[in-house]
Amino acid sequence: MHMKKGAVAVALLAVAALAGCSTTASTTAADASCAPSTGAVELTFTTWLPGIEDVVAVWNKENPDIQVKVQTGPNGNGGTYQNFFNQLKAGNAPDLGQIEYDALPNFRVQDGLMDLAGCAGVLDSKNKFVDWTWGQVNFGEADHVYAIPQDSGPMAMFYRADLFKENGIAIPTTWAEYKAAAIEIRKTGGYITNFSQGDINQFAGLVWQAGGSWFQNDGTNWSVDMTSGASSDVAAYWQDLIDNDLVSSIPAWTDEWNNAYNTGKAWTWDSAAWGANSIASGAPDTAGKWAVAQSPQWNAGHKQAGNWGGSSTAIFKGSKHPAEAAKFAMWLNTSDEALTMLNQGANLYPAAKSGLELPALKAGVDFYGGQAIYDVFKEASAQVSPDFVWGPTMTQVYNDVSDGFKSAVTGSGTLEDALKAGQASTIAALKAQSIPVKE
Amino acid sequence: MSNLPSPRLPRSRGPRESVLARAGVLIVMGVFTLYFLIPIWWLFIAATKDRSQFLSTNPLWFADFSLWKNIGELATYSDGVYFRWLLNSVGYAGGGALVATLIAGMCGYALAKYRFPGRELIFNVVLGGVLVPATALALPLFLIFSQFNLTNTFWSVLLPSLVSPFGVYLARIYASASVPDELIEAARLDGAGEVRTFFTVSVRLMFPALVTVFLFQFVSIWNNFFLPLIMLRDETLFPVTLGLYAWNSQVNQIPEIRGYVLIGALLSIIPLIITFLLLQRFWRTGLGAGSVK
Numbered sequence: 001m002h003m004k005k006g007a008v009a010v011a012l013l014a015v016a017a018l019a020g021c022s023t024t025a026s027t028t029a030a031d032a033s034c035a036p037s038t039g040a041v042e043l044t045f046t047t048w049l050p051g052i053e054d055v056v057a058v059w060n061k062e063n064p065d066i067q068v069k070v071q072t073g074p075n076g077n078g079g080t081y082q083n084f085f086n087q088l089k090a091g092n093a094p095d096l097g098q099i100e101y102d103a104l105p106n107f108r109v110q111d112g113l114m115d116l117a118g119c120a121g122v123l124d125s126k127n128k129f130v131d132w133t134w135g136q137v138n139f140g141e142a143d144h145v146y147a148i149p150q151d152s153g154p155m156a157m158f159y160r161a162d163l164f165k166e167n168g169i170a171i172p173t174t175w176a177e178y179k180a181a182a183i184e185i186r187k188t189g190g191y192i193t194n195f196s197q198g199d200i201n202q203f204a205g206l207v208w209q210a211g212g213s214w215f216q217n218d219g220t221n222w223s224v225d226m227t228s229g230a231s232s233d234v235a236a237y238w239q240d241l242i243d244n245d246l247v248s249s250i251p252a253w254t255d256e257w258n259n260a261y262n263t264g265k266a267w268t269w270d271s272a273a274w275g276a277n278s279i280a281s282g283a284p285d286t287a288g289k290w291a292v293a294q295s296p297q298w299n300a301g302h303k304q305a306g307n308w309g310g311s312s313t314a315i316f317k318g319s320k321h322p323a324e325a326a327k328f329a330m331w332l333n334t335s336d337e338a339l340t341m342l343n344q345g346a347n348l349y350p351a352a353k354s355g356l357e358l359p360a361l362k363a364g365v366d367f368y369g370g371q372a373i374y375d376v377f378k379e380a381s382a383q384v385s386p387d388f389v390w391g392p393t394m395t396q397v398y399n400d401v402s403d404g405f406k407s408a409v410t411g412s413g414t415l416e417d418a419l420k421a422g423q424a425s426t427i428a429a430l431k432a433q434s435i436p437v438k439e
Numbered sequence: 440m441s442n443l444p445s446p447r448l449p450r451s452r453g454p455r456e457s458v459l460a461r462a463g464v465l466i467v468m469g470v471f472t473l474y475f476l477i478p479i480w481w482l483f484i485a486a487t488k489d490r491s492q493f494l495s496t497n498p499l500w501f502a503d504f505s506l507w508k509n510i511g512e513l514a515t516y517s518d519g520v521y522f523r524w525l526l527n528s529v530g531y532a533g534g535g536a537l538v539a540t541l542i543a544g545m546c547g548y549a550l551a552k553y554r555f556p557g558r559e560l561i562f563n564v565v566l567g568g569v570l571v572p573a574t575a576l577a578l579p580l581f582l583i584f585s586q587f588n589l590t591n592t593f594w595s596v597l598l599p600s601l602v603s604p605f606g607v608y609l610a611r612i613y614a615s616a617s618v619p620d621e622l623i624e625a626a627r628l629d630g631a632g633e634v635r636t637f638f639t640v641s642v643r644l645m646f647p648a649l650v651t652v653f654l655f656q657f658v659s660i661w662n663n664f665f666l667p668l669i670m671l672r673d674e675t676l677f678p679v680t681l682g683l684y685a686w687n688s689q690v691n692q693i694p695e696i697r698g699y700v701l702i703g704a705l706l707s708i709i710p711l712i713i714t715f716l717l718l719q720r721f722w723r724t725g726l727g728a729g730s731v732k
Contacts, residue, residue: 048685048688048689050696071591071673071674072673072674073668073671073672073681074681074687075685075689078684078685079668079684083668083669083672086578086582087585089582090581092585092590253690253691255494258494262495274692277692277693278691278692281490282694346692346693347692
């Protein structure tokens with residue numbers, strides 16, 4: 001057993017050491033011009049979306065000269081990102097890869113992404129995508145594009161319509177009302193929601209909604225700001241709910257957590273569009289009793305939404321056929337045909353504007369009492385701030401902050417302490433990777 | 440044992456234990472047995488349940504028994520790729536362990552029975568290999584295999600599995616103890632070549648050790664997750680461990696997959712159990728031999 005632990009530690013060290021080397025990988029001579037290749041080409045595309053083979057089969061049938069071969073693996077943080085970095089170092093990266101928005105800066109900093117601005121039709125398609133998703137893939141550089149947006153996770157509030165009605169509690173529209181409702185709900189024995197201690201993504205989405213941004217990049221330097229303004233306000237708000245026992249703190253995505261929703265102990269969940277399926281599957285006994293409303297606002301009358309999750313299709317440096325790859329990526333993420341299949345097979349909520357009008361996203365959903373819930377998410381999608389920036393070391397940020405959050409919910413320390421510690425360790429991590437950071 | 444006469448000793452020659460000590464031992468063993476079996480029991484129960492009952496019923500007892508239905512769904516999900524994974528695992532682990540045992544057996548035998556310059560040096564280098572964990576080698580292997588365009592192939596997982604430093608060590612120890620030089624000499628006098636001597640005489644004598652090496656290697660290849668994770672991209676080449684891990688990483692967004700992960704995990708331990716039951720007799724002898732000598 002000791003031996004085994006040692007083995008893992010050594011392996012991680014080795015990985016870290018090699019990953020360290022790859023940060024200094026030299027920039028290859030100017031980006032390829034993205035000129036079309038002649039003759040038939042074969043592209044490789046690594047993604048972990050279920051059912052992607054069927055979507056690609058449709059493309060392959062229509063495009064005999066651009067054949068796409070699907071490669072797969074675990075989700076990004078489960079190993080596929082590390083594989084991408086290894087492959088970039090070994091020079092055999094796939095042509096295309098799925099990368100979540102929060103991991104894109106990491107690949108950009110390590111110079112793994114091809115600039116698609118030179119590829120025909122890519123820059124012009126800016127207006128085909130929801131504004132803020134474009135900001136996620138060009139990092140605010142107007143004439144550059146480093147990936148094609150694929151899906152998004154605009155946030156709204158899932159709530160138990162029946163319980164609110166039976167107990168005569170109004171549906172909260174502001175976070176102040178949300179706390180008032182939490183007090184009422186606590187009297188009935190339930191909790192208004194569960195504070196997700198391990199899933200920092202959700203918290204980041206709440207900060208996003210409040211107008212904060214943990215990172216900024218002025219072109220050369222990164223700055224980290226997790227402890228002021230919106231971020232600390234949101235932390236203080238939830239700390240208050242935790243201190244007063246108004247929210248439960250079950251680890252998310254566990255049986256216990258599902259059970260809390262299934263038995264009516266948890267009444268609401270401020271979550272992303274794809275979360276609709278999580279509830280339907282985790283709380284089957286509550287079918288028909290849920291509804292969706294706009295997230296509570298910080299200021300009454302405002303309309304701001306956060307975002308949780310979402311990914312893009314990137315083309316890696318070293319691809320020999322960027323023009324064809326870009327063409328495929330555009331088809332995959334803007335054509336109704338592909339978006340419909342991705343929505344059905346992988347439960348994706350599109351980043352393309354036209355995708356928000358798909359028939360499947362217009363219909364009422366039985367689990368939510370027949371409500372056309374995606375109308376709410378469509379509205380939310382338009383309200384997501386385009387200014388939120390992810391940092392280049394998000395895996396580390398998530399790990400460090402979630403450690404702090406876990407102790408905060410057990411009563412030692414606060415969420416703000418966790419963010420402070422997270423900020424310090426993030427700056428240290430950036431420095432360790434020789435990424436310029438302002439303090 | 441001593442050869443002094445001791446007529447008054449009772450039949451059982453072990454030290455007498457008090458009832459209390461025995462009970463204590465039993466309790467400790469019972470607790471450990473439970474500790475190891477409960478997760479498997481939980482897995483079995485979970486695999487027999489329908490998705491809707493999975494969360495709402497007692498996790499340690501049966502609800503409606505839908506094991507066969509679940510297996511049927513697993514067999515059709517994603518074109519039955521799961522059984523492909525299982526087959527791959529058997530291929531990697533079975534084929535890899537077989538060849539690894541052959542190589543380790545021959546190598547250990549040679550180190551034990553032939554005298555040649557550098558013998559101890561070679562043996563020590565091999566011993567050093569025991570100390571290097573396989574996981575630490577995965578990434579360098581990936582970079583080397585990339586040079587030869589061998590990543591994402593069956594060979595990228597099989598080739599690194601063919602070496603077993605521990606197997607060489609065990610085979611050498613066992614061969615020097617259990618294969619008498621006189622026997623080899625006799626075989627040579629009768630006109631058998633070295634290879635024939637090895638396969639007809641020595642292999643039989645070394646059999647328990649070889650089975651142990653086979654089992655060790657089989658289990659370690661079966662459980663080796665890191666190497667396939669780094670090497671493979673093509674779903675049809677995955678071993679079952681990597682495939683289930685990949686599915687499990689999507690459970691948050693596609694909750695339906697969870698049932699497949701559970702039933703898949705249950706089925707994936709069956710080949711290991713079968714291998715162990717068939718070979719455990721040899722396994723024990725081999726282990727003992729390795730530890731005493």
